[in-house]
Amino acid sequence: MTARPxxxxxxxxxxxxxxxxxxxxxxxxxLYGCSIGHDxxxxxxxxxxxxxxxxxxxxxxxxxxxxxxxxxxxxxxxxHGVIFINDRRPRATNEDGTPQGPQDWALxxxxxxxxxxxxxxxxxxxxxxxxxxxxxxxxxxxxRDVPANAVVMxxxxxxxxxxxxxxxRKGNExx
Amino acid sequence: MTARPxxxxxxxxxxxxxxxxxxxxxxxxxLYGCSIGHDxxxxxxxxxxxxxxxxxxxxxxxxxxxxxxxxxxxxxxxxHGVIFINDRRPRATNEDGTPQGPQDWALxxxxxxxxxxxxxxxxxxxxxxxxxxxxxxxxxxxxRDVPANAVVMxxxxxxxxxxxxxxxRKGNExx
Amino acid sequence: MTARPxxxxxxxxxxxxxxxxxxxxxxxxxLYGCSIGHDxxxxxxxxxxxxxxxxxxxxxxxxxxxxxxxxxxxxxxxxHGVIFINDRRPRATNEDGTPQGPQDWALxxxxxxxxxxxxxxxxxxxxxxxxxxxxxxxxxxxxRDVPANAVVMxxxxxxxxxxxxxxxRKGNExx
Numbered sequence: 153m154t155a156r157p158x159x160x161x162x163x164x165x166x167x168x169x170x171x172x173x174x175x176x177x178x179x180x181x182x183l184y185g186c187s188i189g190h191d192x193x194x195x196x197x198x199x200x201x202x203x204x205x206x207x208x209x210x211x212x213x214x215x216x217x218x219x220x221x222x223x224x225x226x227x228x229x230x231x232h233g234v235i236f237i238n239d240r241r242p243r244a245t246n247e248d249g250t251p252q253g254p255q256d257w258a259l260x261x262x263x264x265x266x267x268x269x270x271x272x273x274x275x276x277x278x279x280x281x282x283x284x285x286x287x288x289x290x291x292x293x294x295x296r297d298v299p300a301n302a303v304v305m306x307x308x309x310x311x312x313x314x315x316x317x318x319x320x321r322k323g324n325e326x327x
Numbered sequence: 328m329t330a331r332p333x334x335x336x337x338x339x340x341x342x343x344x345x346x347x348x349x350x351x352x353x354x355x356x357x358l359y360g361c362s363i364g365h366d367x368x369x370x371x372x373x374x375x376x377x378x379x380x381x382x383x384x385x386x387x388x389x390x391x392x393x394x395x396x397x398x399x400x401x402x403x404x405x406x407h408g409v410i411f412i413n414d415r416r417p418r419a420t421n422e423d424g425t426p427q428g429p430q431d432w433a434l435x436x437x438x439x440x441x442x443x444x445x446x447x448x449x450x451x452x453x454x455x456x457x458x459x460x461x462x463x464x465x466x467x468x469x470x471r472d473v474p475a476n477a478v479v480m481x482x483x484x485x486x487x488x489x490x491x492x493x494x495x496r497k498g499n500e501x502x
Numbered sequence: 503m504t505a506r507p508x509x510x511x512x513x514x515x516x517x518x519x520x521x522x523x524x525x526x527x528x529x530x531x532x533l534y535g536c537s538i539g540h541d542x543x544x545x546x547x548x549x550x551x552x553x554x555x556x557x558x559x560x561x562x563x564x565x566x567x568x569x570x571x572x573x574x575x576x577x578x579x580x581x582h583g584v585i586f587i588n589d590r591r592p593r594a595t596n597e598d599g600t601p602q603g604p605q606d607w608a609l610x611x612x613x614x615x616x617x618x619x620x621x622x623x624x625x626x627x628x629x630x631x632x633x634x635x636x637x638x639x640x641x642x643x644x645x646r647d648v649p650a651n652a653v654v655m656x657x658x659x660x661x662x663x664x665x666x667x668x669x670x671r672k673g674n675e676x677x
Binding site: 335337402403408442448462465466 | 657
């Protein structure tokens with residue numbers, strides 16, 4: 153099954169966006185300077201900023217914000233209302249009162265590896281790495297790296313050993 | 328007093344949506360396959376998916392996501408940025424790498440009873456039932472059923488006995 | 503450096519909005535009855551309600567909701583998906599079942615002082631005051647006043663003494 157390729161006429165997609173084949177984009181989406189891989193689906197009210205890269209066959213759900221400096225590999229699920237962060241100490245202005253521009257703060261990168269799944273309402277702090285097939289619980293605030301296949305939850309997010317998935321997709325069998 | 332019936336020209340409303348009389352819909356709302364009861368008000372940036380049902384005289388505030396499988400009875404308040412969930416272990420793809428479709432996961436239903444109030448930023452996990460007149464605090468992550476008239480808060484949300492409302496709308500008298 | 507003045511044609515801006523010079527407004531923004539100061543930048547999917555006032559040189563990031571009764575002074579950073587609240591015990595309807603209007607509940611004001619920074623995903627309860635240059639961590643739920651220069655985090659948000667910034671913008675030097 154391939155996602156039905158469809159791009160809403162109510163989406164704002166800048167000319168510099170790279171879209172793979174079969175990409176599905178819902179209404180009220182805002183994209184600029186980013187790349188979206190084949191067959192990836194973007195939900196309503198999603199924004200993806202410049203220099204963010206999303207792989208193939210991902211699902212990025214409604215109300216989610218993917219900022220500059222985030223790389224999401226293939227087959228990643230990102231829930232609704234997920235927020236990525238790239239600035240550890242954000243300020244509106246410099247000390248002289250001028251509005252901050254890109255040159256006034258240090259962008260920290262975030263990397264989400266293949267097959268990971270990020271629950272709705274999670275917040276992913278800057279500079280972290282989320283391992284392959286990891287599961288991040290809904291509402292978690294992720295402040296440090298998440299190992300591959302781990303399950304993390306809470307604020308701040310911590311590994312839940314009892315729920316860890318030792319063998320890849322095994323967690324799906326319980327459905 | 329009846330809500331002034333008004334539907335923003337900037338809303339996306341699919342042909343299969345059932346709208347009651349006197350419904351108010353703000354800008355940048357996305358609705359498909361759902362039903363909205365009489366005099367209910369939907370705020371900006373709200374999405375309501377197929378097979379979600381919202382009763383009469385509800386208020387669904389901005390930035391809120393109501394997914395398939397959610398039923399909201401009459402006179403319910405849903406705050407801003409509230410997220411409902413219907414998939415306990417979401418994944419972008421199946422084990423063979425094909426994008427997941429509706430047939431590839433088990434939808435779990437959520438039911439919010441009459442007169443309940445869900446605070447802004449709350450996350451409602453799948454499969455729960457929120458009782459009549461219950462109050463869910465802002466930012467709560469609701470992982471289990473909420474009794475009628477109870478007040479719950481926190482992550483995960485727990486009942487606060489001292490704040491419980493024993494007699495329906497009594498809580499409003501303190502305003 | 504001054505922000506490039508630009509207002510998206512995809513924004514909804516009511517006739518009664520007061521916009522300062524050099525204001526930047528992204529796509530899918532909804533403004534009514536509010537005032538926005540000089541050189542302030544509003545991100546995508548932001549709503550600012552009537553009787554909310556935002557000062558000069560602020561940055562209000564995507565997916566954020568600023569409600570009636572909120573005053574934000576100059577040079578304030580508000581992250582992505584931040585939610586302000588103005589009603590302590592919201593209900594959809596009155597006891598007689600009629601939809602609640604503005605006259606049916608008590609609005610509580612919130613004041614954010616100059617130079618404060620509110621992390622992404624934070625929830626600011628009604629009736630609080632955020633001091634000058636204070637930093638609110640991502641995902642915090644702020645339920646009480648935040649002192650000037652303090653750093654608060656968590657749900658509910660509490661001061662982190664070890665991170666407090668004693669001398670204004672000192673925190674930025676660590677970047």
